[in-house]
Amino acid sequence: MSEITPETVRHLASLARILVTDEEVEKLAKELDVIVESVATVKGAVSADTPATSHPIPMSNVYREDVVKPSLSQQEALSNAPDQADGKFKVNAILDEE
């Protein structure tokens, strides 16, 4: 059974902010379906009480002193900005005009 439908791909692509053409959606759905079917074997490998590992080397309580360090200058901060105005990063409107 196909788990990854074109609809799923469209939804995921929108969550991930990637524009996809209809062609790409079809292709990705097929590819991902094969991959997902293959990696899904992990489900059968573990049980409810198997602990999860998120960090390979166990460590805890790593903290920084609350002491101010030099920041970038405004010019440095904006040096790679695709667009800027008034010392700020400039972006297109957030909402569509109604």
Added chain:
Amino acid sequence: MSELHKKPASELAQMLRSGEVTSVQLTELFLDRAEKLNPLTNSFLRINRETAIEQAKHADELIAAGKAPSVLTGVPIAVKDNLTTTDAITTAGSKILENYLPQYDSTVVSKLRAAAMPILGKTNLDEFAMGSSTEFSAYGPSKNPWDLERIPGGSGGGSSSAVSGFLAPIAIGSDTGGSIRFPAAVTGSVGAKPTYGAVSRYGLIALASSLDQVGPVTNDVLDAALLQDVIAGHDPMDSTSLVDSLGQMADFASKTDVKGLRVGVIKQLASDGFHPGIKARFDESIQLLVDAGAEIVEVDCPSFEYAVSAYYLILPAEASSNLARFDAVRFGQRVLPEGNPTIERVMAATREAGFGPEVKRRIILGTYALSSGYYDAYYGSAQKVRTLIQQDFEKAFAAADVLISPTAPTTAFKFGEKLDDPLAMYLNDVATIPANLAGIPGISVPNGLAENDLPSGLQILAAAKNDGVMYSAAAGIEKLHNDKWGKRMIDFAPELEVN
């Protein structure tokens, strides 16, 4: 000095100290080679002649004043292009960062600068280190110096081809699932992935944060150890950076006696799926070890069966989040769709145009693995498999000091061979992935020529933080091989010639 470029860094360092050669001479030698040969290998995305020479002059001054800060002071080096540098565009092999000049140096690069090692340039990689062949670089693939029609491994094919083609004496790589070790195996060179946290990740453009580790790419084990000594150490800018020192790797690498060494052969990584030539070389190496007095034990790691699957859930999941910052707001490319688009549409169009197919594939796969309703089954289960793999390793290292396997199932394949079959590409990493999932150190050393007279690699793994044990074993096996072959395997490589 005709063969100077083939000398290991350890020897070049001695010559620098004794005054036989200057850093400027060495740096120019490698810059000349790189500029001449890069059109063949596409190892470098950028060669920084000016800054490298400047750094070499600085190194020469320090050496002359008797103030060399490191054993490797003055030895030039190549750096993978996913480590930020303030004096060179850093692209991570992606179009989205085409003109990106970072505002800060990665910690590893800062350490190279502190050691006064001239940086020759930035090396090619699969886009954001996603791949095993460099075919996914937005700037074209790198070529394997042994056969220019074949891949140099990936993602760090730029560094492996630069070192095995002697365009650079040593290089920096990064290894998330084998990106240092696999390229080393298919180019007859040496590549080590230190214990997770031994080398700072600050300034390494993240692929999968819990798997990524920076490490050395060299032509022999001692060089790798020397380079790890330069780049390792606690970094307060990286919360996962190890606090304790693991010792001087160069000291460990000078111990080459394998007598009494308990060598574990992983049952699951000893036969299935490995090409016959790879398997034959591997068996020969086991015999060499036995003859030298090592003790061979078979270890069982049943959960390795699920390692590749767990890896291809964890990696895309973390990558999908790490790569969210490429959004056309603060840096990088911005693509403006027609009309009067919202920033949301600008982001989507930029990411569509700026990311290549493999990156998009993995981002969408990772988004799926984390999405509500699927998290437990996919990402959650993968994290649990990770626990099982760690438990397998724990048992194995109770019985053995180091574990060995072939580094990769095949020798270098031809361009395009696996490009349309993501799963086949992913299986290249079957032997290297478990070390990343468990955070343990691994190294690939040359293991003789296999299919098509191309190099194969032997992987040596040690328990977490036992990088020293790994270097001793690797140096021991390397010595057995060199004694047998009469020279380093890299010395069998064909000369690169520009017609």
Added chain:
Amino acid sequence: MAKAELMDFDEAIEKYEVVIGLEVHVELNTNTKMFCGCANEFGDQPNTNVCPVCLGLPGALPVVNGKAVEYSIAIGLALNCSIASDGRFARKNYFYPDLSKNFQTSQYDEPIAFEGQLEVPVASGKVYNVAIERAHMEEDAGKLSHVGGAGRIQGAEYSLVDFNRAGVPLVEIVTKPIFDSGSEAPELASAYVRQIREIVKAMDVSDARMERGNVRCDANVSLRPKGQEKLGTRTETKNVNSLRSVENAVRYEIQRQAAILAAGGEITQETRHWHEDKKYTSAGRPKSDADDYRYFPEPDLVPVQPTEELIEEIRTRLPENPASRRARLQQEWALSDNEFRDIVNSDLLDEIDSTVSLGVSAQSAKKWWTGEIARIANVEGKEISELSVTPEDVAEIEKMITDGKLNDRLAREALSGVIAGEGSVAEVVSAKGLEVVSDDGALTAAVDKALAEQPDVLEKIRAGKEQAAGAIIGSVMKEMRGQADAGRVRELILERAKS
């Protein structure tokens, strides 16, 4: 956007059961941000308190501010929460241009503090026991401003982002649903927020100034017909940034939702925005299944595991809890319930407490703060906290009154001078020459002059009508430009009239 149809509040409470839930974000007043060493200050020039970490540049990594963890534990303890022995950070993934990494580093299923409760008294004397679900650490986003469209997000031509606020440490405190508050729901909501403010201010972990966004409240409101088990659909009103707004917004939502339900309509689950100027909420982003934050444990940060010793040490440093402090102060100050509630409601407890501790009587302190100072704040349309008057100023003025150096009118003039920024009390008094004239010679001359000018009044006084002296006092005070002690002037008039 027009105001919605509203139902009369009492009618709404009659028909429906109100359920509220409150999320309060408290900005910590640490020196630096949550995950980097940039100054925790955002009144500065835009994008000057930023670094690779809080700008989300490629390769940058977070490191937790230990002080922020301690402050968060303190808040948890003050809210009678359990403190997690093993907490973690998680990534909340969503794209927004003010979110530099396009994920917020927050806490998900392992918050630092959980399962607490807070007793909140309201005017009726009833004390609500508000159950706290959790308090977790997270980072703030940058600040967006909109250009065109009157500065609003709707209709804006483009937007600008300042990341100075990005990464500022926040503690988000979430209540469990609060039932059974009925008509007191709006008041309870604001009393709860006030109490959180008092707590974090007393502990000095936040500047706690709502007008600056140090404390921000999102109010969830839902209604259900009385007797119905199932919870109604809720709305989440954001941007309620004063105590008054909290109360008004909850009241408004109750009335708005009641009108919709009574008309047979359905409540849309959505975020709404409170407009304090026009006193209404407007629809924001609809909540939908598309909201999928794909939380997963932050791989770049290691677990937060506070030790018992640390927790106990923080506990010993906690200030008195607000409820017992209030009870103590009311008793010490000997104020009636009504008088004391005035103080609490006008948020002047700390100011008056400090003033009293400088030796001023409770009655006088109360008189100054809830009287003249509150009046000036009101006239200037400011919060009292925004006026530049301190308990020290009030104490000094009071002392001058006691010493006979100022009379009531002069004291008020001195105060308004201080508030107008003309200097300290002493400076204002001397610059304006406000001190009471106690030189009898000058006063006697003025009295004689006034008596001579009004012989009819002089006659009356001589005839024993001492109350007639009032007219002369008035003339003398006018002559002395108010700077005389009225009592002394009266004495002198009687003395001179009879001589």
